[in-house]
Amino acid sequence: MIELLENLDLLSRPILDLASVEVNGIALGAPAATVPRQRIVGGLSSTIARYHGGTNGESEYYDADGRSLTLDEVIDDVVRSDGFLYGTDEINYKVSAGAVVGFAISGPHLSHFTHLTSYEEFLTVFGQPDRIHENEVYGDLLSYETYYWGARKHVTWDAGEDRVSFINLGDFEGNSGP
Structure with missing residues (x-):
């Protein structure tokens, strides 16, 4: 397995075999329970x-009956x-049926x-x-949402800050084609 965070240039490939890579030591298909809790x-x-949270405090979660969830x-x-x-290092894991099926990478990486x-x-x-969506609000271009089906990847180019601001890989809507 190739660790993507140690080989970030791989993220720019329009075709990428996601079965051969891992993120933070976690491969697609791995049990979600293997993601270290401290992360x-x-x-x-x-x-x-219901959810209440912010950058300066603890998140609060509530179920449908109003009971607080840890x-x-x-x-x-x-x-x-x-x-x-949601990871401490701005690596997030999408989970389906108890398995990791996608990664979302942002921040310092x-x-x-x-x-x-x-x-x-x-x-x-x-x-x-393979697909480009121009994200506009009130006529202002905010970002280009680009999809690379051969890598099952979505990359956001922030048009205001001229930078890559987000990459997701795996089973996310739009990553495998129309």
Whole structure:
């Protein structure tokens, strides 16, 4: 297995065999319970009916009856079923049927691509995507959402800050084609 975080240039390939890579030592298809708990700061599961959180405080989770849920209860539910595990290092794990089926990478890991200062440079390095969606609000271009089906990858180019701001890999909507 090739560790993607140690070989970040692989993220720019338009075709990538996701069966040959891992992120933070976790491969696609691995049991979600193998994601180390000390790396998890939050989660999203179907048991959560209400959430309150922020950057300066502890997250609070509540079920449909208003009962407070601990982070451990949320994690336990995700690793048994479906949802997301949010990592301390801005690596998030998508879980389906108790297995890791996708990774979302943001934050400092993407500083590897700061040498790209325009969308044209981005396309030169990452290649022509299979699908492009221009994300606009009130006529202002916010980002280019680019999809590479041969890598089952979605990359966001932030048009305001001229940078790669997000990459997800695996079983996310749009990553495998229309």
